[in-house]
Amino acid sequence: MTGPRRVHDMGGQDAGPIETEGHVNEPWEKRMDAIRMLCGQRELLRTDEMRRNIEDLGPGVYTELGYYERWCAAISNVLLQKKVISVDELGRKMAEVEERWTKARKS
Amino acid sequence: MSERFSVGDRVRVRRAYPPGHVRAPYFTRGKVGEVQAIAGSYRNPEQLAYGITDAERLPLYRVIFRQSDLWSDYEGGPKDTTVVDFYENWLDPA
Amino acid sequence: MTNEHEHTHGHDHDHDHDRTFQPDIEDSPFTHYQVMAEALGELLIDKGIFSADDLRRQIEHLDTRTPALGADVIARAWTDPDFKAKLMENVNEATESIGVDAGDIPIRAVENTPETHNVIVCTLCSCYPRGLLGPPPDWYKSRAYRSRTVREPRAILAEFGTNLSDDVEVRVHDSTADLRYIVLPMRPDGTDGMDAAELAKLVTRDCLIGVSLPDDPGGA
Numbered sequence: 001m002t003g004p005r006r007v008h009d010m011g012g013q014d015a016g017p018i019e020t021e022g023h024v025n026e027p028w029e030k031r032m033d034a035i036r037m038l039c040g041q042r043e044l045l046r047t048d049e050m051r052r053n054i055e056d057l058g059p060g061v062y063t064e065l066g067y068y069e070r071w072c073a074a075i076s077n078v079l080l081q082k083k084v085i086s087v088d089e090l091g092r093k094m095a096e097v098e099e100r101w102t103k104a105r106k107s
Numbered sequence: 108m109s110e111r112f113s114v115g116d117r118v119r120v121r122r123a124y125p126p127g128h129v130r131a132p133y134f135t136r137g138k139v140g141e142v143q144a145i146a147g148s149y150r151n152p153e154q155l156a157y158g159i160t161d162a163e164r165l166p167l168y169r170v171i172f173r174q175s176d177l178w179s180d181y182e183g184g185p186k187d188t189t190v191v192d193f194y195e196n197w198l199d200p201a
Numbered sequence: 202m203t204n205e206h207e208h209t210h211g212h213d214h215d216h217d218h219d220r221t222f223q224p225d226i227e228d229s230p231f232t233h234y235q236v237m238a239e240a241l242g243e244l245l246i247d248k249g250i251f252s253a254d255d256l257r258r259q260i261e262h263l264d265t266r267t268p269a270l271g272a273d274v275i276a277r278a279w280t281d282p283d284f285k286a287k288l289m290e291n292v293n294e295a296t297e298s299i300g301v302d303a304g305d306i307p308i309r310a311v312e313n314t315p316e317t318h319n320v321i322v323c324t325l326c327s328c329y330p331r332g333l334l335g336p337p338p339d340w341y342k343s344r345a346y347r348s349r350t351v352r353e354p355r356a357i358l359a360e361f362g363t364n365l366s367d368d369v370e371v372r373v374h375d376s377t378a379d380l381r382y383i384v385l386p387m388r389p390d391g392t393d394g395m396d397a398a399e400l401a402k403l404v405t406r407d408c409l410i411g412v413s414l415p416d417d418p419g420g421a
Contacts, residue, residue, distance in 0.1 A: 003124020005133045011324030011375060012134035012178070015348040018360045022339030028235045031242055033336070034259035038251045051326055052128040052156035067327070067342050069234040076241060082158075085244055093240040093247075101231055130377045132324050134351060146309075149379045167378050183355040186370035192378035 007059040029068040036075060045078050053077045108148045110166040110195070116142045117201040118170060120193065128156035131197040139201045140172035143190060151194060165194040266335035268406035270301055271383060274333070275409070276400035278310075279388040292383060296333065304332025311374060312385040313411075318369050319384045320358065320411030322350040323376040330381040334409065341410065351375055361412040384411040392418050 005013075025033070039045035053074035057065070065073065079085045112118055122137040130152055146167040154162035174187040181187070246253050274296055278285040287295035292308035308330045311319040323329065324347045329337035340346055350357050354371050358364065365371060374382050386408045392400060395418065407413035 001122050001124070002136075006126075009133045009325055010344060010348045011132045011322075011351045013348040013352075015345040018340050018345050018357065019343065020338075020340050020361075025336055028238045030260050030263060031256065032238050033263055034256055035238075035242055035245065037259055037263070038255055039245070042250065044250070046155050048128065048152040048155040049158065051152075054326070055128060063344075065234070067339075068238075069232075072234045072238045072241070076237060079241075079245075084250065085241075085248070089244055090237075090240060093244045094236050097236050097240045097243070098231075101236070130325060132351075132375060132377060134324070146378070146380055147307075152378070167380075171372075178352060181352075183353065184365075184367040184369065184371055186368070187354065187372070188370060189351050189373040189375060191375045192380060194378065 006055060007062045008055045025068075032068050032071050032075070036071065039075065039079070044082060044084055045075060049078045050074045108164060108166060110145055112142050112145075112166075112168060112195070112198060112200075114142050114144060118142055118168070118193075118198040119201040120170075121197055121199055128153055129197075131193055132191065134177065135172070135191055135193075138172055138177055140170040140176070140191075142168050143171040144169040146192060149194070151196070153194075153196075165196060168193050168195065168198060170198070263335065266304075266331060266333060268334050268409065269401070270296075270303075271330075271334045271406070271409045272401040272404035273397070274299075274301070274383075275385060275404045276397040278385060279392075279400055280397045285385075288385065292330070292333065301333070303330070306330075306332055306381055307379060308333060308381045308383055310383050310385045311372075313387045315387070316368075316370060317372055318365050318411065319372050319374060319382075320350065320354055321374050321376060321382045321384060322347060324348070324351055325375075325377060328376040328381055330383050332381075333383065334406065337410075338406065358412055361407060363413050383409050386415050389415050389417055 036045065036050070040047070050071070054062070054070045057070060057073060062070065076090065080087060080090070117139060118141070119139045120131055120135045120137060124136070146169050148164045148166045150162040151165050169190055170193055171188050171190045174181045174183060174189060175185070177189060242256060245251060246256065274288065277299065278288050284295060284299070287298065288310050289312065292310050293303045296303040313319055327337055327342040327347070329341060331337070346357065351373050354373050355365070358371070376382055386404070388400070389403060392403070403416040403418065405413060405416060408415045
């Protein structure tokens with residue numbers, strides 16, 4: 001019996017050359033890392049739950065998002081699922097941040 | 108915790124393809140390797156991933172595969188290997 | 202094909218310690234996920250899940266986990282057989298015994314010998330001994346590395362300038378479970394007179410992952 005390969009399960013597939021040039025993590029990425037650790041310490045987020053949510057983003061989204069974008073999407077989903085935050089709260093806070101940042105750019 | 112396998116046992120990775128969170132990579136399914144080490148026991152990630160906090164503890168095995176057994180057209184060295192860590196539920200005797 | 206790299210803005214990143222609630226680079230566009238990341242942090246602080254201070258301290262701690270710690274650990278193992286034995290048993294306990302906190306996730310060392318060369322990958326996600334070394338390089342997380350390393354490790358090594366004889370067993374470790382791995386490279390020839398501090402300079406991050414060998418003494 002065989003079955004489909006899930007998009008994240010990529011060991012053994014063909015791919016291009018290694019691009020050794022990379023970047024230093026940006027502040028927002030470090031913040032995401034820190035949020036992950038702090039939520040993990042408070043038993044609000046397990047690594048396995050985060051991985052499952054990343055994998056479930058599925059083909060397309062998984063490949064389009066950057067590494068920390070996947071973390072952000074997955075961690076948000078876990079916290080929503082666990083009712084630590086609500087969709088409404090997160091949406092309102094995101095709108096607030098966006099407005100603040102847009103204003104900061106115009107000034 | 109009693110382990111089903113010992114160091115040196117030949118084991119086959121199960122040919123199962125469930126959806127959901129698994130840590131047995133696709134490239135190993137159905138392949139035969141040898142238990143190189145028993146790495147302790149840890150809680151089943153397939154349960155932890157779904158919020159089951161009292162997940163069962165499973166022995167974790169380091170299984171070593173000859174590259175030539177994993178890839179029919181392997182072009183590297185004849186002694187080359189890959190070692191993968193498996194929870195006990197993914198292994199059968201070979 | 203797919204670009205696995207993060208967004209690069211083409212300039213140096215300074216330490217923006219005080220700009221917690223400002224976008225990173227004020228003149229460039231911000232993304233949906235940068236907004237989400239910011240909002241998530243603020244919301245969790247509002248709810249008292251953690252404080253702004255907790256967040257700042259956590260970021261500072263993460264910044265202290267670097268490959269230099271790994272280099273010190275390896276250099277010590279090269280010069281202290283008792284420490285090496287402890288390291289081969291359990292990296293976290295060994296580093297704790299010298300005052301280095303490698304975190305809770307278990308890390309194990311795999312030793313290079315004349316017969317065996319080890320290289321580490323995580324095909325399923327990008328598991329890496331972050332507790333000791335900090336975040337992995339972008340290439341380690343890339344589709345190319347995660348896909349090809351288990352399949353053609355020597356080709357990967359060659360791209361890093363590392364070529365090994367067919368007599369050597371190239372052993373790839375796919376970090377699929379709870380353990381993380383660090384390579385203990387062989388001490389380079391011609392280093393007999395060197396102390397741990399000098400030896401540490403030869404130990405690059407890439408040789409801890411296994412795609413390279415340590416630098417030669419007096420090289421470059």
